């Protein structure tokens with residue numbers, strides 16, 4: 221095929237080697253590879269790719285700058301609309317967004333927009349010392365002493381904090397955990413998103429003046445009303461995410477060796493359970509079963525291998541086509557030797573006399589009619605029970621919002637069905653004056669880029685409302 225239609229893939233660690241270490245899987249582009257890939261872009265007059273980007277990154281412009289070899293300008297161009305490009309370049313589902321709409325995709329491979337975004341951001345991080353006044357709005361007079369509190373330091377909270385501090389606000393982030401970053405540090409593993417990158421983004425925000433108070437649980441340490449009445453904040457942005465794990469509610473689920481994916485990944489990522497003398501233990505199972513088919517399940521199953529499992533298995537009730545995980549992550553998991561048991565559903569977790577897991581009883585499924593999500597729903601095949609042996613089970617079937625803030629803020633409207641905070645997704649305004657919300661706490665578990673977009677929209681509303 222013509223070179224114009226064939227993308228340059230990033231080189232990656234060998235699957236057998238990487239399945240036993242926590243280093244990042246792709247190495248990133250060299251300068252030459254980035255220029256060649258960028259040169260494939262047709263610089264369309266009406267670039268469809270931009271329509272697919274939730275934060276409206278000016279894609280052909282930054283790609284054009286890479287093609288010209290001006291990498292610093294390319295990074296700056298992306299940062300006009302996306303504050304966390306090194307993170308988005310790694311974890312955004314570009315194949316469903318900008319790349320899905322790229323015109324080159326009609327005849328061959330779409331331009332590798334995500335890889336190029338990562339390249340520009342990494343190049344800037346490694347080669348340019350960032351001027352802390354970059355992007356700071358010195359024209360607009362700062363609304364002196366306007367104080368904004370942000371609850372949660374995930375992508376929604378960090379983005380909102382960045383926008384507000386650059387516009388003169390006094391910003392404090394309150395974070396329940398002992399490290400800032402939300403899912404970016406406790407959920408997504410090092411081999412997909414090196415924590416150093418997240419730390420650097422946070423350090424940059426701190427250098428602009430954002431204060432981060434850790435180990436502070438809003439709803440316990442202080443309520444939202446306390447933040448207004450006692451701490452004299454003028455606005456509060458709730459970005460507390462969806463960190464409450466769902467379980468299957470089947471027999472044996474409280475056996476020794478059953479983890480929620482949240483707990484499993486937090487122990488490994490945030491508390492470094494894989495190093496010697498970690499601050500927390502983790503059961504390094506010999507045979508590990510992860511239940512689920514999303515990114516969280518892929519991350520858990522691949523983490524199990526890196527923790528030393530001889531066999532890591534995915535059990536998912538639909539087929540590969542319905543898996544919500546990114547295709548690239550499914551592919552990486554398959555390359556690393558994860559065993560996929562598709563169209564299977566656990567019905568019981570079996571434990572031995574000491575209460576420790578020995579296996580999972582499953583039934584086989586077939587696909588029936590499409591359900592509300594548009595995916596064909598799985599139907600049990602009668603009499604198809606079988607057992608998979610294992611000593612650790614990780615449940616990765618979804619998360620819902622943490623109920624603490626809804627429970628402790630009586631005048632905040634909450635959706636009955638999902639327990640999410642009701643907020644206008646275009647501006648973050650909630651039912652309570654000067655309280656805004658965005659990210660997973662409003663949408664339910666979604667994506668990094670949507671959370672960032674929500675943080676940005678809420679910051680805009682806060683600036684408008686407080687200017688009056």
Ligand SMILES: Cc1cc2nc3c(=O)[nH]c(=O)nc-3n(C[C@H](O)[C@H](O)[C@H](O)COP(=O)(O)OP(=O)(O)OC[C@H]3O[C@@H](n4cnc5c(N)ncnc54)[C@H](O)[C@@H]3O)c2cc1C
Nearest residue numbers: 372374375376396402403407438461659660666667668671
């Ligand atoms: C394992 C995993 C893998 C994922 N992979 C991808 C991916 O590849 N691509 C992608 O786009 N998305 C992915 N996602 C989803 C994505 O990470 C989330 O949609 C995104 O992080 C949501 O951002 P947020 O800011 O709303 O919340 P979060 O990132 O969840 O941050 C919320 C923060 O609020 C804190 N908090 C909660 N309650 C309180 C309280 N009461 N007081 C103070 N602080 C509080 C939490 O400790 C947390 O730090 C993944 C999620 C997981 C779990």
Ligand code: SF4
Nearest residue numbers: 261262264269322323
């Ligand atoms: S649609 Fe594809 S080819 Fe056209 S500008 Fe966007 S990235 Fe370039």
